[in-house]
Structure formats: structure tokens, C-alpha cells
Amino acid sequence: MKKAALLLLALVSVIGLTSQVPTPVQDFCKSSETRKKCKELLKPYKYDASKVSKFTFRNKVQKKEIEIPLYIGEKYQFVFSTEGLPQPVDIEIYDKKSTSKKRKLLFSNKEVADEEFTFQPDKSRKLYINYTVPATNDTIKKGCVIFVLGYQPKSLLKKG
Amino acid sequence: MKPVFLKYSAWLCVSLFLLACGSESTDTVETDEVTDTIDEVVEVEVMEDEMDYVLPSPLRIASILNRAGLTYENGLTNSYESIENYATSVSKMLNFGVYSADMSYCVLNEETQEALNYMKSVKQLSDDLGLSSIFNSESLITSFENNLTDKDTLIDILITVQEELDIYTEENEEQFMKVVIFSGAWVESMYLGSKVASEENTQLAGRLVEQMTILDNMISGLSKNPNQDAVIEQLVVDLQAVKSIYEGFGSMQGMTEDDEPDFENMTISEEEKTALTSKIEAIRTGIING
Numbered sequence: 001m002k003k004a005a006l007l008l009l010a011l012v013s014v015i016g017l018t019s020q021v022p023t024p025v026q027d028f029c030k031s032s033e034t035r036k037k038c039k040e041l042l043k044p045y046k047y048d049a050s051k052v053s054k055f056t057f058r059n060k061v062q063k064k065e066i067e068i069p070l071y072i073g074e075k076y077q078f079v080f081s082t083e084g085l086p087q088p089v090d091i092e093i094y095d096k097k098s099t100s101k102k103r104k105l106l107f108s109n110k111e112v113a114d115e116e117f118t119f120q121p122d123k124s125r126k127l128y129i130n131y132t133v134p135a136t137n138d139t140i141k142k143g144c145v146i147f148v149l150g151y152q153p154k155s156l157l158k159k160g
Numbered sequence: 161m162k163p164v165f166l167k168y169s170a171w172l173c174v175s176l177f178l179l180a181c182g183s184e185s186t187d188t189v190e191t192d193e194v195t196d197t198i199d200e201v202v203e204v205e206v207m208e209d210e211m212d213y214v215l216p217s218p219l220r221i222a223s224i225l226n227r228a229g230l231t232y233e234n235g236l237t238n239s240y241e242s243i244e245n246y247a248t249s250v251s252k253m254l255n256f257g258v259y260s261a262d263m264s265y266c267v268l269n270e271e272t273q274e275a276l277n278y279m280k281s282v283k284q285l286s287d288d289l290g291l292s293s294i295f296n297s298e299s300l301i302t303s304f305e306n307n308l309t310d311k312d313t314l315i316d317i318l319i320t321v322q323e324e325l326d327i328y329t330e331e332n333e334e335q336f337m338k339v340v341i342f343s344g345a346w347v348e349s350m351y352l353g354s355k356v357a358s359e360e361n362t363q364l365a366g367r368l369v370e371q372m373t374i375l376d377n378m379i380s381g382l383s384k385n386p387n388q389d390a391v392i393e394q395l396v397v398d399l400q401a402v403k404s405i406y407e408g409f410g411s412m413q414g415m416t417e418d419d420e421p422d423f424e425n426m427t428i429s430e431e432e433k434t435a436l437t438s439k440i441e442a443i444r445t446g447i448i449n450g
Contacts, residue, residue, distance in 0.1 A: 067213040
């Protein structure tokens with residue numbers, strides 16, 4: 001009887017203690033490793049800036065907009081990596097802010113199969129990256145999209 | 161036998177009670193999260209930083225101005241000996257940016273010995289700010305010293321410093337530090353550009369005006385000012401004044417958010433240039449005086 005009571009106590013204690021440990025939120029973002037891949041894809045363009053956008057997947061659709069300053073006459077390349085995402089995020093690039101009724105879609109990742117991909121704008125002016133994080137009913141997960149901006153090296157040289 | 165069973169039953173009850181009491185606050189948080197996850201109502205959520213931005217590197221700004229005619233003029237940059245004046249974290253951050261812009265200006269104009277002095281100043285400020293990892297000990301400085309005649313390599317070193325700074329501020333969630341450093345660099349670049357810009361060189365004036373398009377993001381980033389630093393508060397007020405001057409330019413009148421100004425061919429009057437230059441110079445004086 002004593003043994004049975006002890007076993008019961010141990011069992012309840014284990015159940016109680018495990019229920020105390022919060023379910024770990026899985027974070028799929030490995031920014032330093034992914035950055036290296038982006039840097040390779042950036043070539044022959046040179047690094048200018050970068051942004052790691054971190055997301056927590058929830059039961060609501062989430063939106064984020066990032067303004068990218070591009071200067072007239074320069075040539076740029078955008079590199080994205082979605083390797084650090086537990087599930088897809090829509091990535092779109094527009095010529096104007098989301099508040100503008102005149103904005104045009106320049107790029108969407110919907111047709112892109114690779115985790116890393118690039119985009120080269122035709123004209124250099126301010127552009128807007130829009131991330132749409134879909135709703136999920138799954139367990140809470142975190143992830144990130146890495147964006148790296150590069151410019152064409154010859155633009156560093158002074159005009160003849 | 162009975163007392164033994166009762167004794168262990170009592171322990172069990174006490175244990176369960178303690179577990180229940182001890183978990184109260186944690187449970188509340190977890191319940192919120194779980195409820196959040198299983199709720200089937202799908203709606204669009206505004207993320208905390210729904211509007212975000214990317215800032216260009218000081219080297220990028222310097223190179224754009226350089227191509228538009230920003231030539232080297234002796235004595236324009238902030239003396240690297242002024243580093244002793246910078247005692248607070250904010251003045252160190254701002255002048256880290258100022259020296260970064262001066263360093264880029266010198267490298268692009270092949271004033272490499274001068275650039276090396278700025279590189280050493282930037283390194284010293286980065287050590288003071290806990291950013292020494294961006295220089296990878298002394299290797300970048302040594303590499304810079306060994307390549308003073310190779311402009312392309314020096315540019316690559318500046319790019320590496322910028323990239324390491326971006327990684328550090330991102331990984332350590334020091335976005336505010338990054339925008340403060342950038343603001344110092346931006347003000348110094350505008351100062352150098354406005355000092356060199358002449359009536360004949362309309363291209364440089366246009367490219368200076370183009371830089372005003374990132375003012376909103378700088379003001380937004382600086383306004384977060386987590387420590388309510390008075391220097392930053394003043395800087396925000398000053399940059400808002402610069403924005404007002406820019407928005408008052410004749411060539412900006414009638415422009416809407418959807419319009420794309422032609423910065424390459426934009427002209428500004430002498431009065432407009434004077435108003436902008438005076439304000440930028442006043443801000444810059446405040447920064448470099450620490």
C-alpha cells in the first residue's frame with residue numbers, strides 16, 4: 001500500500017511538474033547561417049543594407065510593410081531568404097505605400113519555389129516590401145525572412 | 161497500514177495544492193496564448209512595427225554625392241582629435257556616424273591617410289560602445305593600413321564594417337543605436353554636400369534634396385528614444401525643422417505622396433539652399449561639440 005501511494009504521488013508530481021513547463025515556442029530563424037547564403041546570392045552586387053523581419057505565427061493574418069530607399073540612377077538587387085520560416089509568407093514588392101490607391105505590384109513570391117530568390121528593380125526609387133503572414137491554428141511558431149539589399153559596384157565610381 | 165496511506169494522501173493533496181498555487185501567473189499567460197492559437201476567427205492584425213524601413217549605409221550616401229560632384233575640401237570634416245569631447249553614449253553614437261561619413265568621404269576622394277585616422281576613431285568609439293566585435297579585433301584596421309593605395313579594397317572594408325554593424329544591431333535588438341549612428345552620418349553627409357554644392361552644380365543640390373526622403377524614417381526611429389535623452393529629443397525637433405524647410409521648397413509644392421520628384425534635375429533657389437545649409441550646419445555643430 002505504501003509503495004502504491006508513493007507511486008501515485010510520484011506520478012501526480014511528474015504530471016504536475018510537466019504541466020508547469022511552458023510549451024517551447026519553436027523558432028525556425030537561423031539568421032547567421034542564412035545571411036551567408038544571401039551574401040553569396042548578392043554577388044556581384046555589393047552589400048548596402050539588410051533587415052531580418054521576425055514573425056510569430058498566430059491565428060490572425062499579419063501584415064508588415066518595409067520601405068526601401070533606392071536612389072535614382074543606381075542599380076540594385078534584392079535578396080530574400082525564407083529558409084527561416086516554418087510555413088510560407090507572402091512577399092510582394094510595390095512601387096508605393098499600402099495607403100496609396102495607385103500602387104502597382106512589381107513582384108510576388110507566389111510563383112517562386114526556392115527558399116532564396118532575388119529581384120532587380122527596373123527603376124530606382126522608393127519601393128515597399130509587403131509581408132503577409134497567414135493565420136495558423138497550429139502550435140505557436142516563430143520564423144523570419146532575411147532581406148539583403150545590394151548595389152552595383154560601378155556606381156561607386158565617379159562619372160568620367 | 162491506514163495511517164501510512166493517509167500520510168501519503170496528505171502529501172499528495174499538499175503537493176497538488178502547492179502546484180496549483182505556484183502556477184497561477186504562468187497559467188494566465190499560457191491560457192492567453194493557447195486561446196489565441198485555437199481561436200478560429202481569422203482577422204488581420206496590425207503588427208507592432210507594421211511600418212518598418214531600411215536605412216542606406218553612409219558609404220552609399222557618400223558615393224551618390226561623390227558621383228554628383230562632392231569633391232574633397234580640406235578642413236571640412238570633423239577633426240578626429242575631437243573624439244576626446246564625446247563622453248556620453250549618445251554623443252559617441254552620433255559621432256561614430258559622423259566619423260563614418262567622414263571616412264567614406266575621404267576614401268572616395270582617395271584621401272586615404274586621413275581615412276585611416278577616421279577608421280581608428282570609429283574603432284575607438286565602437287570599443288567604447290561595446291561594438292568592438294564589428295572590427296573583428298584589429299584585423300580590419302591592419303587590412304586598412306595595408307591597402308591604403310587600393311581604393312576598391314578600402315571600400316570593401318567599409319562595407320564589411322557596415323555589414324557587421326547591421327548584424328550586431330539586429331542580433332542584439334539595438335535598432336535605436338543604429339538609427340542614432342545613421343543620423344550622425346546623415347547630418348555629416350548633408351553638411352559636406354551643402355558646403356561643396358555650388359550654384360553651377362545643380363546635380364549635387366538635387367541629390368542632397370533626394371536625401372530628404374529618408375527624413376521621416378529617421379525621425380520615426382529617433383522618436384522611440386527609450387531613455388528620453390534630451391540630445392535626441394532636440395535632434396528630432398531639428399530634423400523636423402529640416403523637413404519643414406524641404407517641404408517648403410518651390411519644386412516640392414503641389415507634390416502628393418504618389419508623385420515622384422525628379423531629383424536629378426531638381427533646382428533649388430539660393431534662399432532655399434541657404435535655409436537648408438544653415439539648419440544642417442547648426443545641427444552638425446551641436447553633434448560634433450558633444
